[in-house]
Amino acid sequence: MSPAGYSVGLHIRFAAPLVAESTYDPKWLDHYAVNAYALRDPLIAWGLSCEGAVRWSEIALPDPFDIWREAADFGLNFGVAVSCGSIQSRSIVGCARSDREFADQEIDKIATVVRTLHQITEPKTDLTQAQIQALRCIAGGDRHAAAAAKLGISESALKARLVSARERLMARTTSEAIQKAIEIRLL
The missing domain is CATH 3.30.450.80 (Transcription factor LuxR-like, autoinducer-binding domain)
Known part of the structure; x- marks a missing residue:
């Protein structure tokens, strides 16, 4: 076209x-x-x-x-x-x-x-508090194990939260999800 x-x-x-x-x-x-x-x-x-x-x-x-x-x-x-x-x-x-x-x-x-x-492509703006916390830890420089320990959850639970946050934000990577969350003022 x-x-x-x-x-x-x-x-x-x-x-x-x-x-x-x-x-x-x-x-x-x-x-x-x-x-x-x-x-x-x-x-x-x-x-x-x-x-x-x-x-x-x-x-x-x-x-x-x-x-x-x-x-x-x-x-x-x-x-x-x-x-x-x-x-x-x-x-x-x-x-x-x-x-x-x-x-x-x-x-x-x-x-x-x-x-x-x-x-x-309308981005979701309703991340759960758990997803926001997971993204915030990674954005702050924590590795998965440290972020999971900080949140009192298993590493696999942290990864599941990051995956669901990426899906809601239509992001391919966690870094992209963090950037999008910042842009829509969730972080």
């Missing part, structure tokens, strides 16, 4: 997405990062202030750093932005093509996918 690539930021909270992925040309991504364009990008500004879907060419915001023109130099000539969710947990996606504007039907399909991704 996005022949020249896409950039996804799901559940942007405290200025950082909980899930981020981009398939744009790596040279563009490097150029974008080196120039700190995320802080200046009209697509992101639009996405933080509006909900819905819009062609890039229809975003009527200033572009003093000429990001749109520079993106076109990397083959990102046409695009669509989709934004959904509350301002406390906003998802913003940009999709690009090099050959033509996106058709209305394509935009509708992309918007449906983005809304679905936003819904299914």
